[in-house]
Amino acid sequence: MKRQVPLVLVLLFGLFMIFQYFVPHESSEWVYEFLLDWIYIIGIFALALGIWSLYVVSVDKVKTRKHDWGYSYVTLAGLFGMILFGFTARHGDEWGWYLIFVACVLLTVIMSVQAMAARINKGLPLGLAGLFLLGAVLIAVFDDTWSFYFYTQEGLQSTMFRAFFDYIMMPILATIFSLLAFFIASAAYRAFRARNLLASLLLIAALIVMMRFFPYFGENVGEFIARVSSWLMNVPNLAAQRAIIIGVGLGIVATALKVILGIERGYMGKG
Amino acid sequence: MTNIGVILTLIVIFGGLLWLLVRSISGREVDRRIIFLFIFVSVAAPIIFQITFKERATPVVEALFANIDGLPAGSKVLISFDFDPAMAPEVQPMANAMSRHCLEKGHKIVFMSLWATGQSLMTTTLSRVILPEFPEKVNGVDYVNVGYKAGNEGVLNVIVSDFKKMFPTDVNGVPLDSTQLFRDIRSCADLDLIIALGGGRPGPKEWVLFVGDPADVPVGVGVAAVVAPQLYPYFPQQIVGILGGVKGAAEYEQLLIATHDRFVDMETPGIDMMGPQTLAHVVIMAFIVIGNIAFFRSRSKGGSK
CATH class of the missing domain: 1.20.5 (Single alpha-helices involved in coiled-coils or other helix-helix interfaces)
Structure with missing residues (x-):
């Protein structure tokens, strides 16, 4: 059943x-x-x-x-901090007790982790967690310099949310993505070698496509490279991409039929 | 300062590459730390000395530009921000440039996002481009920000037949029925152009499959460079134009500056970023050549590599 x-x-x-x-x-x-x-x-x-x-x-x-268990606190602080910043925004220029409220919430999370992780003496971190939670609730009730905003423009414009998004999240993600440039260069040097005919063709095609970025070729050469590069993108690349798309489409249909007909049952887990 | 910077940069980079070429001819491999150093210099120097290059628009970019340019004033354009901060350096300049272009031509814009992170990036475009540069444009009349909606393709499946069912209000909670812009919009079929910005899933491909084709609305896309080749099969029938990576953004900015005097002094992050990107590409190309010289040299010596 x-x-x-x-x-x-x-x-x-x-x-x-x-x-x-x-x-x-x-x-x-x-x-x-x-x-x-x-x-x-x-x-x-x-x-x-x-x-x-x-x-x-x-x-x-x-x-x-x-290994690196200390970063778990950072992960949870980031998670709950961003949730909190996204749902709250101050009314004017006054911070009021807002930062203490944030500190109380984060300390509640940290103390609850301590309580769950502790093998003995769970009482102290649990008591502290309760105390910090009470402090956060009291500030939320009595401090009127800020309010809760559930998924509205005000919440997204919240100073803290924007600051964390603009000055922490964006640079971090952009930096990780940018590191690719270094690894691509190193990989291109080591792997892009004319070992055989197919590798040579790939190498030449890649060089031509990259050459269209170079602005000092002059009108005629630049035009020629742009045309060859466009041909490479519009003919061989297009043919390969179309083959992939059609292949993937047929694969999706086959997998869907297998799931619908009960042949593929991986989604139900091991049981 | 810029000229001296360009000369210094070129001397350092090409002198270094020449030295590596000589080493390679003598059969020595290049350490990866040296490659990293060259990439760092080739990216940092153009930023420091503000080295930029003039861009020539490719047909795929020109096609999208011409499409937006050719729409009559008052046309309704939907711009979907389906990307995250990792893609933002490549895609956000496109979003800014196309938003400027649309508003300048008198088009009405509907901003939305299928990615949670897109909401904040949309707010960035609104607060840093539209509000300061187009103060005369009115929210609800010239543009509406309906925000982010979870559900991926499910959202597209619904808005293709009933937009307000999925987005009953804008991001501020104002009912869309009360906005002037949405008086004539019932579904995506009432839009004149959809611009899907992104590169992941859901993204441009989903917009074509679930909205563009069924509702017969032209779709233009702006994507991260690595995704652009995958979208060529859809051009020009299902996608009217493709902006790929920083180069796509730079080409669009160049077209915008060349055709609209108002934008001569606008911020051009795409063009600015093409300096580092171009030089980095040249360095990578040089390393590929040097690598092959080292490879053939070692092979002629009977090496294993």
Whole structure:
């Protein structure tokens, strides 16, 4: 029964979603949109589950003193800090007790991790966590220099949220992406070698496509390189990309049929 | 200062490359730390000395520019910010340039995002480009920011037939029905152009598959450079133009400056970034050549490599 019910549900809904695409009737579209709403419901639960999972994994790292366990505190502080900054914004120029409120919330999280990770004497961190939580709640109730904003423009314009997004998250992600330049250069030097005919063709094509970036070739040579580069992108590249797209499309259809017909059951886990 | 900078940079880089070439001819490999140093210099020097190059627009960029330019004033353009900060240095300049172009031509813009991180990047474009440069444009009349909606392709599947079902209000909670811009928009079919910015999933490809084709709305895209070759199969039938990476952004900025006097002094991050990118490409090309010289040299000596 535990296996049959999911298989039947997948078969029913899978077949419905296929046939619905070809039935342009209002009721068919209503059912389709009703089913789409379930994506959000499941997504919200998945998000909550993801946050809880991250919390548990981090606590486990601290508890077992795994390699770099100290960074788990940073991870959780970042997670809860950004959630907090996204949902709160100050009214004017006064900070009031806001920063103390943030500190209280983060200390509550840290103390709760300490309590969960501790093998003995859980009482002290638990008591401190409760105390900090009480402090945060009192500040939230009585401090009127800031407010909670749930998913609005005000929340996104919050000074702290913008500062963390603009000056921490953006540079970090851009830096990681930029590091590629160094590794690509090193890899190109070591791997891009004319070992055989195919490697030579790839090498020449790559050099021509890159050469179109060079602005000092002059009008005629530049025009020629641009034309050859466009041909490479529009003919060989296009043919290969189309083959990949068609292949992937057929693969998706085959996998979907396998799932709908119950041949592929990986989504049900080991059980 | 700039000329001296250019000369100094070229001497240092090409002198160094020549030295590496001589070493390679004598059969010695280049240490990866030396490669890293060259890339660092080739990226840093153009930033310090503000070395820029004039861009020539490619047909894929020209096509999108011409499409936006050719739309009649009052056309409705949707710009979707489906990217994160990692892609922002490449894609945000495109977003800024195309937003400027659309507003200058009198088009109405609907801003939205399928990525949670896109919401903040959209706010950046609004606060740093639209509000200071187009103070005469009115929120709700000339542009509307409907914000981010979770659901990926599910969102597209709904807005293709009913936009307000998925976005009943704008990001500030104002009902879309009460905005002037949305009086004539029921679904994506009522839009004149969709510009999908991004490079991941959901992104430009999903916009073509789930909205552009079913609703018969032209789709233009701006993507990270690594994604651009994957979108060529859709051009020009399903995608009206492609801006690929910093070069795409720079070409668009160049076209905008060349055709609109108002934008002569505008910020051009795309063109500015092409200096470091061009020089880095030249250095990478040089290293490929040097690597092959070292390879053939070692092979002629009977080496294993």
